[in-house]
Amino acid sequence: MNRTQQIIIVFITLLSLVLGSCKINKGFEALNNYNYFDAKQYFEKSLKKDESPAAYGLSLIYFRNDNPFHHQDSAYHYSLLSIESYKEATQKTRDKWLEKLDFSIEKAKQHRKAVSDYAFLEAEKENSVVAYQYFIAKNPWSAKKEIAERRRDSLAFYIAKEDGSSYALSEYIRKFEDSEWRHKAQSLLFRAQYNETIKGGKTASFLEFIEKFPNNPLVRDAHYQVYMLETKEKTISAFNSFIRRYPDNVFIDDAWTSLYRLSIADYQKETILSFSNAYPDFPFPELIEQDLKLVGKKLYQFIQNNKYGFMDERGNVVIKANFEYAGQFKNGLAVVIKEGNHGYINKDGELLIDYQYEEAMDFDQGRAVVVEKDKYGMIDVSGTYVLNPEFEDIGSFNDGIAYVQSDSGFQYYTLDGSLAFSTIFDEAFAHQDGKAKVRKGNESGYIGLDGSFIVSTTNGTLTHFKDSIYVHILRDSMNLMYANGTYLFENGFDQIGTLVNNRAIVERDGKFGFVNGKGEIVIPIKHHVYPNYLQFSQFKNGHVILKRMNKYAMIDSVGNSVLPAIFKGIGTYGDLIPVSKGDGWGYANSNVRLKIDYQYDYAFEFVNGKAIVEKEGKVGLIDIENELIVPLEFESIKRLSDSILLVKKQGLYGLIGIDNSLMVEVSYHRISEYSPNLYQLVKDHEVSYFDKVKKEIISLKE
The missing domain is CATH 1.25.40 (Serine Threonine Protein Phosphatase 5, Tetratricopeptide repeat)
Incomplete structure (x- = not known):
């Protein structure tokens, strides 16, 4: 060149x-x-x-x-x-x-x-779960991400809460496992599982039901009602009488356990020995033997040099920190890990079940699921296999049975390791209130505790609505259906929502109304649909928000107007209702009178006369007179109970009372509920505990 x-x-x-x-x-x-x-x-x-x-x-x-x-x-x-x-x-x-x-x-x-x-x-x-999730996914660097996550979780929680079903709440826990409302949802799930059982009656009527309908899926609930009625005084004599009169009741073991616990209420060695002599037919002698060894021990997990151990309530080391991990004590045993293997110790630190499992779950009802050579099995408290480790999965026990997955499919087993019934399913889920969703071939639906179909279809899919009513989904149409296959409506719907506050959305031809738990239309199908209405127009505290001409209104459970369509945003109904006209949030009463002026960036619902509010990125707590109880100085506030708030400031957590009294200084990296009335406090690699009853911190002595 x-x-x-x-x-x-x-x-x-x-x-x-x-x-x-x-x-x-x-x-x-x-x-x-x-x-x-x-x-x-x-x-x-x-x-x-x-x-x-x-x-x-x-x-x-x-x-x-x-x-x-x-x-x-x-x-x-x-x-x-x-x-x-x-x-x-x-x-x-x-x-x-x-x-x-x-x-x-x-x-x-x-x-x-x-x-x-x-x-x-x-x-x-x-202001929807989908909108906030979309924002979070696309803007992970945003300073508003945490606010968006909190609001997303809050909206999803109250949708699940107002639905009230155990399915909706368990789905929330699964989808939002890091949510600050997760423990509330878990508590509501337990309550929902209880409330969905039958109620009332006399012992004689339940005994007659058990005798006449031995294969009915609600027989276990009838047994439970007999147990509760006959032991309602919760005395030693009541449990003793029940054991002698109803030896075939499926809750007999609970009665024996309650009798035992009441009889040894002082938890002294002499009392335990006295009970053993008085009741030679007690079916759990291993419980007596274990309690004789472990009388009075109350232990707390701690971490030292990245190893786990246990201390007593004075902070003294009881079990040295020798474990790679240690769980809580359940049924007197705790999961521990050494060199990657799982075993179980008692409260003396004695290894009762050897390090032999790849995974091990906590004991529940005297049973624990373990994994050995990539196969699931189930053991009792002695370490003896109740179900050999030869399964692909084992579900949780509900109503006394759990699904077990093998190469052949899904079957259900009882706590003693025997088949509940012989049917093999292609897909199966845990029982909830006496019924479980399953699929066998092209037939899908719900079975009872005896394994027979309560309701099924070979065309479309079924979901449970309430009691004996189901939603039949067939291509683009839905209808409410009784278990016998009879439809409640001559013409189907485009959408049927979940039941919330005894109200469920039904949509037809672009308009929606509401039915009750019996499937009766209680609010006419005349309201125009709008984006995300199935999520947004859910009943909360007996009221629902509607959108009209880009404004929001509120009606009650029979369709009467509570707030007219003049707001850009409306929150949950309560003593006062959060409202916004676009320039901040305030609170109005049910007479549409503004009681607290539009002054907050966001306003949450009132609970027991107090509400969390947000302003300029900070949150605080006000009373119904708009007096600040907790100053607007925290990054977040979460209700742990009626009296305790979890607060976050400069990335650290603490606990304060509902009256703003300091319980635990704001200096911890994580605070979570460890057990009832006990919160675990984590700072760096140190673990301590706050006893809500005694209002004192339990920490390891140096």
């Missing part, structure tokens, strides 16, 4: 750089003059050579709403591209951008924040 050719190549290269620089400069000049058409063309042509500032310029155009190119998703895309491509640029290129264009990574990040903040406002307007 001669010198002339070299000069020509250099000249062309310099010319190309100058022309490229001119394009990006002209793009920003056009943008400053609001000439969006030219600016867009210049930026697009500059993407190859000046990708980061060009993407930044395009994002500015798409973000602004004063031009025909306004498009939020494109603004989001190019704001990310600007930052990512900046990282790939050389320092020389970055310096050129700064000198020639006054462009830097700080500008790109500031713009990305503006795009993200706008997206948060859009999510806030929609």
Whole structure:
């Protein structure tokens, strides 16, 4: 190559750089003059050579709403591209951008924040689980992510809470396992499982039911009612009488256990020995033997040098920190791990079941699921296999039985390891209130405790609505159906929602109304559907929010108006109702009188006369007179009970009383409920506990 050719190549290269620089400069000049058409063309042509500032310029155009190119998703895309491509640029290129264009990574990040903040406002307007989840997924860097997560979890929790079914609550726990409402949902799940059982009656009527309908899936509930009625005094004599009169009752073991616990209420060695002599037919002699060894021990998990051990309530070491992990004591045993293997110790630290499992669960009802050689099995408290480790999965015990999955399919077993019934299913789930969802071939539906179908279909799918009513879903149509296959309505619906506060949405031809738990239409099908109405228009505290002409209204359980359609946002019904007209949140009463002015960025519902409010990114607690009980100085506040609040400040957690009294200083990295009335406090690698009853901290003595 001669010198002339070299000069020509250099000249062309310099010319190309100058022309490229001119394009990006002209793009920003056009943008400053609001000439969006030219600016867009210049930026697009500059993407190859000046990708980061060009993407930044395009994002500015798409973000602004004063031009025909306004498009939020494109603004989001190019704001990310600007930052990512900046990282790939050389320092020389970055310096050129700064000198020639006054462009830097700080500008790109500031713009990305503006795009993200706008997206948060859009999510806030929609105020739905889906909207907040979409924002969280797309904006993980946003400072508003935690607020979005809290609101998403809050909305999802109250949907599940108002649904009230054990299915809805267990689904919430599964989907939002890190939610601050998870423990509340778990408590509500237990309550729902209880409330969905039969109630009332006399002993004679339940005994007659058991005798006449021995295969009825509710027989176990009838046994339970007999047990509860005959032992309602909860005295030693009541349990003793029940054991002698009803030896075939399925809750006989519970009666024996209660008799034992009441008889040794002082938990002294002499009392335990006295009970053993008085009741030689007690079916759990191993319980007596164990209690004689472990009388009075109350142990707390601690961590020292990254190892787990147990201390007493004075902080003294009882079991040295020798374990890679140690769980809580359940049924007198705790899971421990050494060298990756799982075993069980008692409260003396004695290894009662050897380190032989790849996984091991806590004991429940005297049984624990373990994994050996990638196969599931079940053991009793002695370590003896009740079900040999030869299964793909073992479910939890509900109503005394659990599903077990093998190569052949799903079957159900009892606590003693015997088959509950011989039927093999292709798919099966845990029982809930005497019924379980299953599929066998092309037949799917719900079975009872005897394994026979209560209701089934070979066409479409079924979900449980309430009692003996189910939802039959067939392609794009739904109808309520009795277990015998009879439909409640001549014409089906486009949608049938879940039952919440004894009300469920039904939609037909673009309008919706509500039915009650009997399937009766109680609010006419006349309300126009709107986006996410199935989630948003759910009854809460006997009231529901409706959207009319982009405004929100509230009606009661029979359709009477409570709040007219004048609000941009309405919260949960209570002593006062959170409301917003677009410029902040306040509270109104049911007479549509504003009792607390629009002054908060967000307002949560009143609970026992107190409500959590948010302002300028901080939360506090007010009473019904709008007096601040807890100042607006925390990043988050979570109700742990009626009297205790979990607060977060500068990334650390503490506990305060509902009256703002300090219980545990705000200095811990994590605080969680360990057991009833006991909270676990974690700071770095140290673990201590707060006793809610004694109002004192239990920590390891140095």
